[in-house]
Amino acid sequence: MPISSLPSQLKSGSPPAGDSTVQDEHRHFKVLDVTMKRHRHQPDALIEVLHQAQAAFGYLELEVLAYVAKGLKLPLSKVYGVATFYHLFSLKPSGAHTCVVCLGTACHVKGASALITALENELGIKVGETTADNQVSLMTARCLGACGLAPAMVIDEVVSGKQCPDTALEQIRALSGK
Amino acid sequence: MTVKTLKIDDIDVAIAAGSTILQAAQEASIPIPTLCHLEGLTPVAACRMCMVEIEGTSKLFPACVTEVGEGMVVSTNTPKLQGYRRMNVELLFAEGNHVCAICVANDNCELQDLAVEVGIDHSRFPYQFPKRSIDLSHPQFGIDHNRCILCTRCVRVCDEVEGAHVWDVAQRGSACHITSGMDQPWGEVSACTSCGKCVDACPTGAIFHKGETTGEKQRDREKLAFLMNAREHQQWTR
Ligand code: SF4
Numbered sequence: 001m002p003i004s005s006l007p008s009q010l011k012s013g014s015p016p017a018g019d020s021t022v023q024d025e026h027r028h029f030k031v032l033d034v035t036m037k038r039h040r041h042q043p044d045a046l047i048e049v050l051h052q053a054q055a056a057f058g059y060l061e062l063e064v065l066a067y068v069a070k071g072l073k074l075p076l077s078k079v080y081g082v083a084t085f086y087h088l089f090s091l092k093p094s095g096a097h098t099c100v101v102c103l104g105t106a107c108h109v110k111g112a113s114a115l116i117t118a119l120e121n122e123l124g125i126k127v128g129e130t131t132a133d134n135q136v137s138l139m140t141a142r143c144l145g146a147c148g149l150a151p152a153m154v155i156d157e158v159v160s161g162k163q164c165p166d167t168a169l170e171q172i173r174a175l176s177g178k
Numbered sequence: 179m180t181v182k183t184l185k186i187d188d189i190d191v192a193i194a195a196g197s198t199i200l201q202a203a204q205e206a207s208i209p210i211p212t213l214c215h216l217e218g219l220t221p222v223a224a225c226r227m228c229m230v231e232i233e234g235t236s237k238l239f240p241a242c243v244t245e246v247g248e249g250m251v252v253s254t255n256t257p258k259l260q261g262y263r264r265m266n267v268e269l270l271f272a273e274g275n276h277v278c279a280i281c282v283a284n285d286n287c288e289l290q291d292l293a294v295e296v297g298i299d300h301s302r303f304p305y306q307f308p309k310r311s312i313d314l315s316h317p318q319f320g321i322d323h324n325r326c327i328l329c330t331r332c333v334r335v336c337d338e339v340e341g342a343h344v345w346d347v348a349q350r351g352s353a354c355h356i357t358s359g360m361d362q363p364w365g366e367v368s369a370c371t372s373c374g375k376c377v378d379a380c381p382t383g384a385i386f387h388k389g390e391t392t393g394e395k396q397r398d399r400e401k402l403a404f405l406m407n408a409r410e411h412q413q414w415t416r
Pocket residue numbers: 335336340342343344345369370371372373374375376377
């Protein structure tokens with residue numbers, strides 16, 4: 001991917017009228033600019049800025065990483081290294097829905113792995129992947145801090161506890177209206 | 179300058195405060211095996227080959243970053259350490275795909291030398307046979323990730339000596355690998371000056387000059403040593 005091609009509308013300063021996605025992107029880059037400015041373009045603000053970028057764009061495209069590298073005066077490989085080190089950052093767009101299964105000790109003991117197997121089979125993907133139709137991303141977490149609800153699962157930021165494979169699948173199927 | 183005195187393997191050593199145990203051992207001609215350490219680069223204690231024992235604690239310490247202390251009693255070659263070192267090298271061999279017989283660095287490799295030194299002919303750990311890539315996009319050099327032990331010498335030499343910071347470490351766990359630029363092919367990273375310092379610094383055959391075949395890897399360590407010495411002590415003659 002040519003990373004030299006930073007969004008041209010940023011340089012000219014005015015997004016082409018009428019194209020809403022381009023305008024969105026323009027706004028997201030503006031947010032990023034403000035964040036970097038707030039941190040006085042200090043390189044040690046990298047993680048903060050990446051968080052902000054992920055919140056604005058939804059995920060971290062290489063183009064965005066290159067933009068951050070330039071703004072914070074950091075080497076490209078360093079920014080890429082940090083962005084790929086942390087699970088919280090994603091370099092690929094995630095699905096419309098996210099399903100997080102807790103793998104903390106309590107959930108593990110209460111059978112979280114059976115939930116994962118069932119979900120993986122149903123969705124036809126592995127943990128960390130997104131379905132081909134971009135509907136669901138399957139993820140795991142190490143302890144949500146809700147051990148009383150073990151095994152727990154979070155769908156689109158709503159926690160549901162005491163799950164079994166059947167109830168988990170029910171919820172997932174409800175997402176796609178099946 | 180304050181001086182600290184300590185005992186390493188029953189030999190008395192006196193050395194400037196702030197020096198590392200590794201430096202003190204070198205002063206006394208006591209060999210301690212190292213892999214990630216390269217004179218002149220910031221030590222990172224990544225490989226754990228240089229672990230030593232210090233009397234009064236059951237913890238092991240990496241000699242390359244542990245500062246000497248007054249009255250320290252250090253052992254560098256106990257049976258316990260020998261066992262760990264062996265295990266460490268075996269794990270490195272099991273983790274990557276190290277096939278010496280067809281490697282550019284055969285007979286000229288610090289990993290192989292260590293294996294010989296600790297007496298290894300196979301690994302007791304299951305070989306992982308990871309799927310790793312080879313990047314031959316640079317006009318002069320190549321990197322074969324199968325032979326990489328993640329010592330990060332290339333990362334540091336490119337950043338600290340050449341100032342180009344082409345390399346860094348990406349991902350984590352078993353997916354951890356050395357990356358160039360924004361996950362680009364090496365040949366497309368505009369920051370690379372093709373200076374060849376990473377080839378000289380790499381302890382294995384992972385980074386090499388194109389055109390070198392089995393056992394032919396050349397590295398000019400003296401050039402690196404000269405450059406680092408020149409920077410540090412302003413000595414511009416070899
Ligand atoms: S050749 Fe020089 S500039 Fe290029 S990656 Fe190696 S050390 Fe860095």
